[in-house]
Amino acid sequence: MLEEQTYTAFVGETLIASGPVDTMLAPVKAGFDHNPSLLFLIFEDQTGRQVDFDLRGSLNEVVARALPAAPRSGPGRPKLGVVSREISLLPRHWEWLEQQPSGASAAIRRLVDQARKREPTEQRARLATEALGRFLSAMAGNLPGYEEASRALYAANRPLFEDLIRDWPHDIRAYIQRRAEDAGL
Secondary structure (H helix, E strand, C coil): CCCCCCEEEEECCEEEEEECHHHHHHHHHHHHHHCCCCCEEEEECCCCEEECCCCCCCHHHHHHHHCCCCCCCCCCCHHHCCCCCCCCCCHHHHHHHHCCCCHHHHHHHHHHHHHHHHCHHHHHHHHHHHHHHHHHHHHHCCCCCHHHHHHHHHCCCHHHHHHHHCCCCHHHHHHHHHHHHHCCC
8 A cells, every 4th residue: 555645835934834835835826825935845754755835826836736637638547647658678677577377467466565565664764764864864964963964864873863862843843753763763
């Protein structure tokens, strides 16, 4: 089952809103309407990447633009979420795939699913650590102890990490501590 995508918005060092896109956008839109010059930094929590939303128009228009578009109909299996992409394999890989029951695509899907099941906890922790690293870089890159805290994060040294971020702004520190749990820190 896929985890619900959540977002967190900051203005400076202050957390404005956090949650699913429609929940998070309501206070952000209200802040924008009150002061259009506010600079919002919005992060997708699962990846730590910054995202931008077009805040012009009504809240319903903003949310409608932010939500994923309905799947297009066309070739393939759009109801299943099938996305066609190109991959490069060596001839020996293609030969092996051609010998598999149900075809190459089914064999690749099985291999990916098996790999995802083998170490899901470690993979989730690694992805959460990378996401937190991106957030740290964007929001704490100029704070004292940032480089040492980043090293402590990747070394999974929770006591040192906590000590280094102790004097950071409250909202940034609280967000980092919440996300650090997902990273297994």
